[in-house]
Amino acid sequence: xxxxxxxxxxxxxxxxxxxxxxxxxxxxxxxxxxxxxxxxxxxxxxxxxxxxxxxxxxxxxxxxxxxxxxxxxxxxxxxxxxxxxxxxxxxxxxxxxxxxxxxxxxxxxxxxxxxxxxxxxxxxxxxxxxxxxxxxxxxxxxxxxxxxxxxxxxxxxxxxxxxxxxxxxxxxxxxxxxxxxxxxxxxxxxxxxxxxxxxxx
Amino acid sequence: xxxxxxxxxxxxxxxxxxxxxxxxxxxxxxxxxxxxxxxxxxxxxxxxxxxxxxxxxxxxxxxxxxxxxxxxxxxxxxxxxxxxxxxxxxxxxxxxxxxxxxxxxxxxxxxxxxxxxxxxxxxxxxxxxxxxxxxxxxxxxxxxxxxxxxxxxxxxxxxxxxxxxxxxxxxxxxxxxxxxxxxxxxxxxxxxxxxxxxxxxxxxxxxxxxxxxxxxxxxxxxxxxxxxxxxxxxxxxxxxxxxxxxxxxxxxxxxxxx
Ligand SMILES: Cc1cc2nc3c(=O)[nH]c(=O)nc-3n(C[C@H](O)[C@H](O)[C@H](O)COP(=O)(O)OP(=O)(O)OC[C@H]3O[C@@H](n4cnc5c(N)ncnc54)[C@H](O)[C@@H]3O)c2cc1C
Numbered sequence: 290x291x292x293x294x295x296x297x298x299x300x301x302x303x304x305x306x307x308x309x310x311x312x313x314x315x316x317x318x319x320x321x322x323x324x325x326x327x328x329x330x331x332x333x334x335x336x337x338x339x340x341x342x343x344x345x346x347x348x349x350x351x352x353x354x355x356x357x358x359x360x361x362x363x364x365x366x367x368x369x370x371x372x373x374x375x376x377x378x379x380x381x382x383x384x385x386x387x388x389x390x391x392x393x394x395x396x397x398x399x400x401x402x403x404x405x406x407x408x409x410x411x412x413x414x415x416x417x418x419x420x421x422x423x424x425x426x427x428x429x430x431x432x433x434x435x436x437x438x439x440x441x442x443x444x445x446x447x448x449x450x451x452x453x454x455x456x457x458x459x460x461x462x463x464x465x466x467x468x469x470x471x472x473x474x475x476x477x478x479x480x481x482x483x484x485x486x487x488x489x490x
Numbered sequence: 491x492x493x494x495x496x497x498x499x500x501x502x503x504x505x506x507x508x509x510x511x512x513x514x515x516x517x518x519x520x521x522x523x524x525x526x527x528x529x530x531x532x533x534x535x536x537x538x539x540x541x542x543x544x545x546x547x548x549x550x551x552x553x554x555x556x557x558x559x560x561x562x563x564x565x566x567x568x569x570x571x572x573x574x575x576x577x578x579x580x581x582x583x584x585x586x587x588x589x590x591x592x593x594x595x596x597x598x599x600x601x602x603x604x605x606x607x608x609x610x611x612x613x614x615x616x617x618x619x620x621x622x623x624x625x626x627x628x629x630x631x632x633x634x635x636x637x638x639x640x641x642x643x644x645x646x647x648x649x650x651x652x653x654x655x656x657x658x659x660x661x662x663x664x665x666x667x668x669x670x671x672x673x674x675x676x677x678x679x680x681x682x683x684x685x686x687x688x689x690x691x692x693x694x695x696x697x698x699x700x701x702x703x704x705x706x707x708x709x710x711x712x713x714x715x716x717x718x719x720x721x722x723x724x725x726x727x728x729x730x731x732x733x734x735x736x737x738x739x740x741x742x743x744x745x746x747x748x
Pocket of ligand 1: 595598640
């Protein structure tokens, strides 16, 4: 261990639920998108599931609203080091969309893409089983544009760059294909508990 | 919308406007390895910001605009890690420079500004992220505020060190002239904007379209590649100004410090 002379750090209590190398951002919710925040209104918003599925499907805002509501309450973790505890997102479970489109047995991975063209790759197994949502509300309010509103993907068990803002669709593939940050040196999966930040981790 | 056949062959391209592509390949091995950095010099820039120079013998080299991850370790094993942009231009000396704002109650910047002295050793990994990198090829329009000028200064230094002729302009916002980081080093490529106070005769106020218009009017053939860096609120403001002034969204790269 390479200790730093004179560094004690902030007084700390062991914080269960804080992955290694992360700190509690408290009430802050930093914004780290690399592109201009787009102007996507609910009327312009669509969400498509395509690729290796039995039936490619597209939902508009009203269509997505007709699906059963589902919420995530818990923690989120950003690769830049902050974690945020006890957030509440409201929307629809991704399982509901996938069940309608019916992934083919050959589908193993997905590329989630944004209305800006931003992409992130994920194993299909990380998107199913009640672990991923398309959300439109934060803390009971419409999701703000800089945080991905009108709707974003939320995959809270992975670093938050996987939770594509301004979500436009999911393309199912039979192989893994690096997304935007993954092509820029970030880890293919991004599990915060194993500190999978960069491609060398 | 047509079905793409890309899921079985080739690579998938979303049917949306293409986002800003990365500039360079990133070296995964360098990004993944922690290295010891020895502090060799501290230079004061403003009353809130100082530059810290380190010897990192194994440094793989970087491009202007890239950043690194830095960590400090306490006696009990507690680790604090943060991202910092590289301020220095790439060179082969095995040295790098960072410029840190002293954030009130900041855990890491506080250690640097109150405890650190030459000879201290810390750990770094990087360089990281190819997205905000500028290899010195395309004409660059740089917009920064506060410590957001740090990665942009690396670009200005690189441009000077190599005597590049590709156009480069810096529009930088600071509260007052005294808080303008690198003030002595900025040259004719730079237009400063002061938001809180300035000597009589110098306008005071936020960055506006009026500051950008002359720069966009002199856009070189092929247009500018715009790089925006600073707090999230500055990044939102400056990127909106750029879009309103006609800069294409896929030619705007943003680095937000959170
Ligand atoms: C890509 C990138 C590049 C960057 N480049 C630079 C750069 O070149 N120069 C630069 O100066 N900065 C840069 N930053 C910002 C930098 O990473 C740090 O966020 C900054 O230095 C603050 O860190 P800190 O440890 O000093 O403050 P922190 O301890 O993180 O505190 C920041 C604020 O949050 C509050 N806070 C946070 N956690 C707690 C807590 N647990 N308890 C109480 N209060 C808390 C503090 O009071 C303070 O106001 C960059 C950021 C990114 C993402």
